[in-house]
Amino acid sequence: MLLVLAIVLLIALPSPWGLLAAVTFFVGFLAEIATWQKWLGKRKAAVGAHTLVGRTGRVVSDCAPAGQVRIGGEIWAARCEAEALEGQTVRVHAVDELTLVVEPER
Numbered sequence: 001m002l003l004v005l006a007i008v009l010l011i012a013l014p015s016p017w018g019l020l021a022a023v024t025f026f027v028g029f030l031a032e033i034a035t036w037q038k039w040l041g042k043r044k045a046a047v048g049a050h051t052l053v054g055r056t057g058r059v060v061s062d063c064a065p066a067g068q069v070r071i072g073g074e075i076w077a078a079r080c081e082a083e084a085l086e087g088q089t090v091r092v093h094a095v096d097e098l099t100l101v102v103e104p105e106r
Contacts, residue, residue, distance in 0.1 A: 003029045049095045052076070056105060059088045069102060078102045 006025035010018045057071035063080035069090055070076075078100045084090050090102040 049076075049098055049100070052092045052100060053095060054092060056089055056091050057102070059084045059086050059090055062086055063090070063102065066099075069100060071100075076100050080104070 003026065006022040006029065009025065010022035012018065013021055052071055055071055057069040057076075059078075060068040060070050060075055063069070063078050063084040065081060065083075066077070066079050067084070068075050069078040071092070077098065078090070079096070080090065080102050082104055084102065084104045089105045091105050092100050093103050094101040
């Protein structure tokens with residue numbers, strides 16, 4: 001947005017003022033990019049199966065001991081040492097490769 005404004009001011013304002021305004025807004029544009037890059041660089045991406053530990057879901061197919069659970073709209077392979085039947089709520093205890101280790105919620 002600042003870059004477009006710099007170009008418009010360069011064209012619209014008289015000779016020395018247009019150039020001064022364009023340079024000022026272009027420097028502001030560069031500062032904005034640097035600020036966003038610094039802020040976004042600090043954030044860690046929250047993706048992967050390990051982010052599901054501690055979340056709850058519903059059993060889609062009986063986990064006795066292996067089955068499937070739905071968490072956040074996704075269906076995951078699951079393993080449950082205590083039997084969990086279809087429709088029951090479970091909590092993710094751990095992740096073993098791409099299989100969730102779940103336990104029935106009490």
